[in-house]
Amino acid sequence: MNKKIILFALIPLLALGAAYKFVLAKPKAEAKPPKIEGTVYVLGKEFLVNLADGRFAKLSVALVLNPKDHSTAAGGGHQPAPIRLSGQKATRTEPFLLAGGLTVFTGEHRGRGSFRVEVLNEEGEPQRVLFLSTGRYRGSTGLGLRGGIYRLAVATGTPWTVAITQPRGQGGAALPQRYHGGGDALVGPFRVDGDVEVGVEQQGQGDLTVELLSDQGPSLYFLVEDSGPLKTSRRTAGLQPGNYYLKVEATQSWKLILQPG
DSSP, X not given: OOHHHHHHHHHHHHHHHHHIIIIISOOXXXXXXXXXXXXXXXXXXXXXXXXXXXXXEEEOXXXXXXXXXXXXXXXXXXXXXXXXXXXXXXXXXXXXXXXSEEEEEEEEEOSSSEEEEEEEOTTOOEEEEEEEEESSEEEEEEEEEOSEEEEEEEEOSSOXXXXXXXXXXXXXXXXXXXXXXXXXXXXXXXXESSOEEEEEEEESSSEEEEEEEETTSOEEEEEEEEESSEEEEEEEOSOOSEEEEEEEEESSEEEEEEEEO
16 A cells, blocks of 8 residues: 555544544543541540430441641540439339449438439349438439449339439549538549548548549549547558549548648
């Protein structure tokens, strides 16, 4: 075949290719903006939510951080919502869900008869007597519990209420600190960075116990187990730096004075 004929055949093909590239071909699609502006950070711990009629739900939560914020540090634990229970007579409450760790129970009894409250696990097995009194009563106590489903067994014939809180991420008060009361109470948190001297006073006859708890819930040991009018002191040693509580069980007026040891 003649070379000139081949050359003339190629020229139209090249022209058609150029026309397709610049006229017929679709332009490149523009890059779509991201659906979420910023960094999505998923919280590592699920939220436990108590619903009506003894139901509960678990929620996973994510935060959208500013695009210029590249940190992924989470600050403190979430604070579970308070649980409030009440009644007019003896009962087993509807089940409720606890996240686990330190759990604070505040009970109130407005009648003249006996008042006994016990916490039960999911299988209905008794875990701890929370309140035991006769007549009008108001007090609080703390207990380290595993996460799970619980109920309260309440024995009384008159109106009562129990509030349940699960403190998380609370800063401890610097020492020295003074606490006082006239019955059962959980006091704190207070910050410990070394040894602590705990002064204890009670007026009147009656038993008195003072128990040291970590802010995670576990009981560490009893500082005082005594009765009658007393004025004494105890020293805590070997504690890791952190936040702590004192659980007081008493029927008379008492006072605690905490100072660095």
